[in-house]
Amino acid sequence: MTTKNLKQQQAQQQPQHVLPMVLAGIGGMAAAPAFPVRTKLLLCAALGFTLGVVATVSILMSSSASPYDTYTASLHAHGGALAGLFMPTSADAANAVQDRQQEPPTAPRPPQPEQGPRSSSEAPPVGTPAGISAFTNAPPPPTPAGGASSGGADRIGGDDDDEELMALAASxxxxxxAGAAPKVAFLFLTRWDLPMAPLWDKFFDGHRGRYSVYVHTDPAFNGSEPPATSAFHGRRIPSKEVKWGHISMVEAERRLLAHALLDDPSNARFVLLSESHVPLFDFPTVHSYLVNSTEVFLESYDQPGATGRGRYNRRMSPVVTAAQWRKGSQWFDLDRALAADVVADRVYFSVFRRFCRRSCYADEHYLPTLLHIRRPAAAANRSLTWVDWSRGGPHPARFTRMEVTVDFLRWLRSGSTCTYNGRTTDVCFLFARKFLPNSLTRFLRFAPKVMGFG
Incomplete structure (x- = not known):
């Protein structure tokens, strides 16, 4: 046989033996001796795809075993035949998937409450000296100045429901x-911060355990917390907006009284003050004057004319009659029993809230009228706060730095006569207002010499 004939015979026999063997190796299929051209192309494409998948799996296994094992185990668990051929799983991953399938389904997590937006900061009023103590917008519940909590503040710390607060305080x-040292509760009703705080800190210094401090300010105020050494540190109560001449001012006063009643059972006297108040005497004098008094200091008088009887609303009758209508200064000193009467009152306060509006000015009439109805003999019918109304108008006179002199302070301290526990005295005013923030330096300078502290 010639060489040419031998080559032709081998070429004719090759497709019948080599191709079926290749196909049997990759697919286990013993094909017929001959295939159409289209079938051959499809088989070649399948072979290329298979080789590509095997190469990709090899790379994944060598670079990141854990994610790959988890994924392939999941495929095995769901019966993927191709996964068993091209993605062999490790024993650990398969066991992990099997364990997860055997676990009971977990209950869905409850939705988390949304956090409300924080109030934005506002600029302090013009004229406030640098370094003056201010208060945070969301302080902790007040604790007694002596350091021991009575538990009352813990129950009401973040609650702004006035009705619930008043009900708790009434109880x-x-x-x-018996045996407890009586304290004086200083209630600061402010519009913003306390520019006179450094003076008050000197007034309180050295007398911890004999006083309590509570501050009600605008809830939008977002100033910094006073230092831990200050008497005002952490003393801001949950507050609401207060409008001048509105019933909301009386609501704020009741809120302060309620917190002071609940916070410390040793609070015996309750004094309302403003951010423009200053003390005229040292702490021992003020404390003794208040806790030893047989009367409360609140004005309550019948005043004819438009600014007195003219503010009475006939729709208040018969709960509050015209004959019971009284007027007085907003700034008071109450004993514990009368403070409890104020927070427990729903009858008269409801009438004032409905009918004492616009030009009625509830803060000048509610407490004087309530006192006249409930305990008319308990009042000294005077205020402990000196205010200058001689210039006329709806607001008292304001005093600047240059008006604060030694002679002026001495006149405030002893320039009047009054009765105290049935005796005549020239100590009639323990506090004075309205002093602008720029007068603070004068008070700090004169306090040691005139007022006996600092």
Whole structure:
């Protein structure tokens, strides 16, 4: 046989033996001796795809075993035949998938409450000296100045529901516990910050355990917290907006009284003050004057004319009659029993809230009228706060730095006569207002010499 004939015979026999063997190796299929051209092309494409998948799996296994094992195990668990051929799984991953399939389904997590937006900061009023103490917008519940909590503040710390607050305060003890040292609760009703805080800190210094401090300010105020050494540190109560001449001012006063009643059962006297108040005497004098008084200091008088009887609304009758209508200064000193009467009152306060509006000025009439109805003999019918109304108008006179002199302070301290526990005295005013922030330096300078502290 010639060489040419031998080559032709081998070429004719090759497709019948080589191709079926290749196909049997990759697919296990013993094909017929001959295939159409289209079938051959499809088989070649399948072979190329298979080789590509095997190469990709090899790379994944060598670079990141854990994710790959988890994924392939999942495929095995769901019966993927191709996964068993091209993606062999490790024993650990297969066991992990099997364990997850055997676990009971977990209950969905409850939705988390949304956090409300924080109030934005506002600029302090013009004229406030640098470094003056201010208060945070969301302080912790007040604790007694002596350091021990009575538990009352913990129950009401973040609650702004006035009705619930008043109900709790009405159940507070109406007298100081036997053997307890009586305290004076200083209630600061402010529009913003306390520019006179450094003066008050010197006034309180060295007398911890004999006083309590509570501050009600605008809820939008977002100033910094006073230092831990200050008497005002952490003393801001949950507050609401207050409008001048509006019933909201009386609501703020009741809110301060309620917190003071609940916070410390040793609070025996309750004094309302403003951000423009200053003390005229040292702390021992003020404390003794208040806790030893047999009367409360609140004006309550019948005044004819438009600014007195003219503010009475006939729709208040018969709960509050015209004959019971009284007027007085907003700035008061109450004992514990009368403070409890104020927070427990729903009858008269409801009438004032409905009918004492616009030009009625509830803060000048509610407490004087309530006192006249409930305890007319308990009042000294005077205020402990000196205010200058001689210039006329709806607001008292304001005093600047240059008006604060030694002679002026001495006149405020002893320039009047009054009665105290049935005796005549020239100590009639323990506090004075309205002093602008720029007068603070003068008070700090004169306090040691004139007022006996600092």
């Amino acid at each position: 507070a003890p109406r007298s100081v516990p």
